[in-house]
Amino acid sequence: MAAATAPVELEVDFGTAYELVLGLRMFVDRDEDPESYALGPDWFERTRERLSRDTLRAIERYSGGHEILFGYLLALAAEAPPPRDGAALLSVLDAIAPDDLRRLLLGHRLETYRGDASRETIAAAAAGDEDAQSKLLEQCADWQRAPYEHVLSLPATEAKQLLQRAAKGWHQAVLHPDERATARLLRGSARAARLLAGQLPPEELIDTATRGIRYLPEPGIRRILLVPHVVSRPWSIFTEAGDTKIVCYGLAEAHVSGDAPPDPLVAAYKALGDETRLRILRRLADGPATLHELTELVGLAKSTVHGHLLVLRTAGLVIADVSRKTGYRIRRETLAESAALLDGYLEGTEE
Numbered sequence: 106m107a108a109a110t111a112p113v114e115l116e117v118d119f120g121t122a123y124e125l126v127l128g129l130r131m132f133v134d135r136d137e138d139p140e141s142y143a144l145g146p147d148w149f150e151r152t153r154e155r156l157s158r159d160t161l162r163a164i165e166r167y168s169g170g171h172e173i174l175f176g177y178l179l180a181l182a183a184e185a186p187p188p189r190d191g192a193a194l195l196s197v198l199d200a201i202a203p204d205d206l207r208r209l210l211l212g213h214r215l216e217t218y219r220g221d222a223s224r225e226t227i228a229a230a231a232a233g234d235e236d237a238q239s240k241l242l243e244q245c246a247d248w249q250r251a252p253y254e255h256v257l258s259l260p261a262t263e264a265k266q267l268l269q270r271a272a273k274g275w276h277q278a279v280l281h282p283d284e285r286a287t288a289r290l291l292r293g294s295a296r297a298a299r300l301l302a303g304q305l306p307p308e309e310l311i312d313t314a315t316r317g318i319r320y321l322p323e324p325g326i327r328r329i330l331l332v333p334h335v336v337s338r339p340w341s342i343f344t345e346a347g348d349t350k351i352v353c354y355g356l357a358e359a360h361v362s363g364d365a366p367p368d369p370l371v372a373a374y375k376a377l378g379d380e381t382r383l384r385i386l387r388r389l390a391d392g393p394a395t396l397h398e399l400t401e402l403v404g405l406a407k408s409t410v411h412g413h414l415l416v417l418r419t420a421g422l423v424i425a426d427v428s429r430k431t432g433y434r435i436r437r438e439t440l441a442e443s444a445a446l447l448d449g450y451l452e453g454t455e456e
Contacts, residue, residue, distance in 0.1 A: 113322040115307040115329045119295035120189025121284050122182040123353060128336045129275055130175035133168045141412035143338045143358060152279055160274025167259075167267035171252035178268075179353065180214050180346035183330060191276040191284060198269055203261035206268070207231045210256045211241065212249065215345045216325040220245045230257070287335055294333035294356050302331075314354040315341040317418035317436070319426045326350045335361060339419050343427060376420035381405065382413050386435060389423065395432035 131142065132152060139146040153161065168174045181201070185193035208231045212219050219227070221244040229237035238257055242250055256264065280287075301310055307329055311320045314331060318341055322329070327348040334342075338355025345351065376382060381403050388394055388402055400410045414433060417423040424436050 113307055113327060113329055115302055115310065115331060117295050117298045117302060117331045118183065118189070119288075119291040119333055120182070120185065120187075120193070121191050121280060121288050121291070122185040122189045122194035123179060123332050123334055124284075124287055124291075124336050125191045125194055125272060125276055125280050126175055126178045126182050127334050127342060127353060128279060129164065129168075129178075129271065130172045130342070131337045133164060133170055133175065134172040135170055136172075136408050136411075137340070138408050138412050141408075141415055142340070143355070143361075144336070155278045157274055157278070160271060160278065163267045163270035163274065167264060167271050169252065169255035171255055173249070173252050174210055174256065176342060176344055177209055177212075177214075179332075179342070179344050179351050180209065183332075183346060183349070183351060188288075190288065191280050195269075195272055195276060198265075198272055201265070203265040204231060206265050207256065207261040210264070211253055212245065214347055216348060216350075217323045218246065218249075218345060220249070231261075290335055290356060290361060291333050294360060298331055298333065311352055311354075312424075315352070316354075316357075317421060317424050319424050320350075320352065323350075339415060373420050373422060376416050376422055379413070379416075381410075382417055385410075385413060385417065386422065389433060389435040393426070393431045393434040399433070 132149065139149055142148070156164075181197050182189065182194055185197050187193070208214075208228060211227050211231050212222065213224055213227045213231070222241050226237050226240050226244070230241040242253060245253055259267075298310070298314060301313065305313065308319065308321055311318060311329070311331065314333075316339070320329075320343075325348060326345075328350070330346075330349055330351045332351060332353045333356055334353045335356055337353075338358070338361070340355055342353040343350065377386075384403055385399055388399065394402075396407065396411060396414070399414070400407050403410060403413075414423060414425070418425055418433075422436055423433050425433050
């Protein structure tokens with residue numbers, strides 16, 4: 106008889122250290138359409154104007170345009186001392202050894218995202234073993250190969266220095282001016298999530314916080330760290346730090362603006378008011394589909410289809426299953442609820 110799986114511990118954390126990391130990650134992300142972010146395309150132009158030339162050069166040289174080299178730093182944000190603000194993260198970056206940073210950037214702390222590469226191979230590759238480097242590049246996931254090649258092309262000391270310049274410049278010009286207000290928003294969302302954590306199992310809480318991402322614990326994951334963020338909303342960002350899955354969820358727009366929550370009827374039918382999204386839903390009515398399959402179906406860029414799926418997910422019409430990696434599936438109960446809401450609304454207009 107197989108042993109019972111140990112329950113996964115869920116914790117809620119918050120802090121502007123995560124905002125610093127996610128802001129930099131978003132700034133260099135070339136895969137997603139800027140329109141898909143709540144801050145919009147203008148944010149990218151305004152931010153570029155606020156940053157010094159030295160900071161921009163450091164961001165580009167450090168990342169090579171690969172957003173995961175900032176995303177992996179969420180593990181360091183989680184280790185920053187309270188209050189886990191931007192200054193606390195900068196102190197962690199100052200203290201980390203260049204070789205430790207290099208191992209982190211080559212996936213040493215990943216549990217389920219490492220492909221077939223062992224931690225021993227990653228450590229040897231980071232130390233300069235050319236055979237291990239070739240093995241790592243062969244065994245990592247396809248989407249990791251180009252950023253890992255970039256990391257291996259940078260001397261470890263230079264990579265740390267570039268990251269320090271990028272993070273300090275970003276903190277000074279972008280995060281710090283609104284850091285207190287952002288911290289208040291994050292604190293409120295974390296408080297609400299902690300209250301829900303006492304009422305819902307982890308998978309339901311993640312579904313609720315991310316508005317439609319279904320995550321079931323994976324082998325090797327013993328802890329889930331749920332973290333609210335403002336900058337990259339409405340996207341949810343997943344990464345790992347050893348046996349901890351870090352799930353960063355975007356705050357609902359109503360929580361940021363202070364407006365009343367949107368009517369679910371309006372949200373659902375707004376999402377349905379697009380031919381491409383209707384075609385995607387019709388395909389999902391036949392069964393789950395991957396992003397690749399849906400991209401081939403509609404004949405649009407992957408980033409564009411990803412954006413359409415985000416609209417459908419945040420409206421409660423689609424579920425993204427990230428743990429089983431089955432892609433996307435339709436959420437029929439929301440369609441039924443929306444139809445009932447519409448029927449009730451129309452009936453209520455009669456005199």
